[in-house]
Amino acid sequence: MKNIAILCSGGDVSGMNPALKHFVEYSIKMGLSPYFIFDGFEGLIDNKIKKASYDDVAGILTRGGTKIGSARSKRFMTKESRAVAKKNLDNSKIDMLVVLGGDGSFRGIHELHKEHGIKFCAIPSTIDNDISQNEYCLGVDTALNIIKSSIDAIRDTASSFSRAFVIETMGRDCGYLALISHLTSGSELCLIPEVEYDLNSYKNDFKKQIKNGRRYFIAVVSEGIKQETKEIAEWFENEVGVESKICVLGHIQRGGNPTVYDRLMAYKFVNHAVDALLGGINSSVVCYTKNGFIHKEIDEVTSQKYKIDQKLLNYIKKS
Ligand code: F6P
Numbered sequence: 677m678k679n680i681a682i683l684c685s686g687g688d689v690s691g692m693n694p695a696l697k698h699f700v701e702y703s704i705k706m707g708l709s710p711y712f713i714f715d716g717f718e719g720l721i722d723n724k725i726k727k728a729s730y731d732d733v734a735g736i737l738t739r740g741g742t743k744i745g746s747a748r749s750k751r752f753m754t755k756e757s758r759a760v761a762k763k764n765l766d767n768s769k770i771d772m773l774v775v776l777g778g779d780g781s782f783r784g785i786h787e788l789h790k791e792h793g794i795k796f797c798a799i800p801s802t803i804d805n806d807i808s809q810n811e812y813c814l815g816v817d818t819a820l821n822i823i824k825s826s827i828d829a830i831r832d833t834a835s836s837f838s839r840a841f842v843i844e845t846m847g848r849d850c851g852y853l854a855l856i857s858h859l860t861s862g863s864e865l866c867l868i869p870e871v872e873y874d875l876n877s878y879k880n881d882f883k884k885q886i887k888n889g890r891r892y893f894i895a896v897v898s899e900g901i902k903q904e905t906k907e908i909a910e911w912f913e914n915e916v917g918v919e920s921k922i923c924v925l926g927h928i929q930r931g932g933n934p935t936v937y938d939r940l941m942a943y944k945f946v947n948h949a950v951d952a953l954l955g956g957i958n959s960s961v962v963c964y965t966k967n968g969f970i971h972k973e974i975d976e977v978t979s980q981k982y983k984i985d986q987k988l989l990n991y992i993k994k995s
Contacts, residue, residue: 680953681765682728683713683720685781686748688930689801690740691938697733698946699774704730706950711770715745716777717752717784723764731831737939740818740931751875752784755791760847762792764781771795772953774946776814778802779978782961784975788933793944795958797949798974803930807979809964809972814945817937819846820856826925827861831894840893840912840920844905846929847898852984853929854898857993865895866992867908870984875911877994893918898995944969 679968682699684692690747694714703710714724736743751757765771773796775785785796785964799806803819805951823845834841843863845853858866864882866874882893893916897908905922912920934942948969960971 677706677709678772679711679768679770680686680708680950681713681725681768681770682774682776682903684744684966685716685775685777685784686746686803686860687778687802688740688742688746689813689938690818690930690932691802691814691942692742692746693736694802694934694939694942695776695801695814695882697737697800698943699950700728700733702946706955708950711768712744713773716747716781716944717749717761717925718747719745720761720764721751721757721892723767725764725768725770738843738933740758741870743935746777747975748780748797749784749801751989758788758791760836761788761793764784765794773797774953776801777984778813779807780950782974782978784833786959786978789802789974795953796870797957798951799945799949800961800963801961803853804847804850805852806982807961807963807977808982809965809977810961810982812941812964814941815930815938816852816936817941818932819853819989823853823857823925823931824861824906825862826923826928827857827894827896829865830923831861831892831955834892834894835904835911838891838918840895840909840916841911842897842919842922844897844899844922844924847900848926849900850982851898851900855984855988855992858989859894859895861894861895861896865893866899866946867897868992869900869902870991871992873994875908875915879915886916886918893903899960916966939987
């Protein structure tokens with residue numbers, strides 16, 4: 677019987693637990709022995725490897741986070757640590773790995789593959805939705821729904837006073853979460869790193885809207901923009917003349933009960949990953965595209981920067 681392992685690396689997402697559950701079930705169905713590697717690449721170096729069974733994944737489908745833990749591993753960046761990781765995999769007779777994570781995690785597993793021939797398949801899993809060649813990363817739908825509920829709730833209180841709320845979303849240097857949240861929550865302003873902006877170009881319009889009876893504003897800003905969120909709030913106070921409040925959504929965006937879409941995507945991503953490894957595809961990323969799931973060589977994915985669809989960006993560009 678062949679052994680196959682799974683690990684989660686980098687920021688966790690809601691959808692990892694459904695992926696773990698399906699990984700165990702599908703691997704067994706395909707005649708493989710599934711293993712868990714706990715705490716990402718850190719656990720791989722420290723030999724936190726354990727055979728997985730149905731019992732381990734019972735009841736986890738509905739939970740956010742990851743039952744097997746995740747980590748950001750600086751140690752894995754060294755050749756020495758990767759050699760230890762390879763030894764640990766050999767000791768458990770594992771030569772196939774499924775990796776859930778983002779760009780940094782993909783680079784890590786690629787190094788292990790290049791140096792030691794470990795076969796892997798990577799599944800894009802980051803709320804940032806910033807993996808090139810790929811339209812959807814596991815966990816994004818749940819994060820967007822959490823943001824949606826938060827903005828809807830803030831709107832209730834914002835409309836009760838005359839206030840501006842500046843809501844900061846995660847995403848590092850990718851504005852996807854902020855952009856989609858803006859479009860689907862009807863906020864008045866959206867600022868993301870991908871689109872140049874000049875706050876002054878909004879000033880007269882916002883002041884006119886207040887004169888015409890508008891009571892509140894909602895602005896969705898991505899954490900990666902050129903200004904601090906508090907500077908945007910100060911601009912509302914000083915230039916538009918409306919009291920302002922800040923809400924940094926932070927890590928609540930990473931948790932919560934996985935949506936139906938993320939549960940289903942977890943299922944499909946895992947199927948494609950295990951099938952790829954069984955079919956002899958040894959260093960790929962499962963990418964979800966307009967044409968369905970495809971496998972892309974890891975180099976092609978990590979060597980390019982993700983670009984948000986221009987049509988979406990145009991929605992917030994000032995003409
Ligand atoms: O990459 C996912 C992410 O949630 C980013 O959006 C955010 O900037 C970062 O991770 C936060 O990292 P940490 O959980 O290590 O503070």
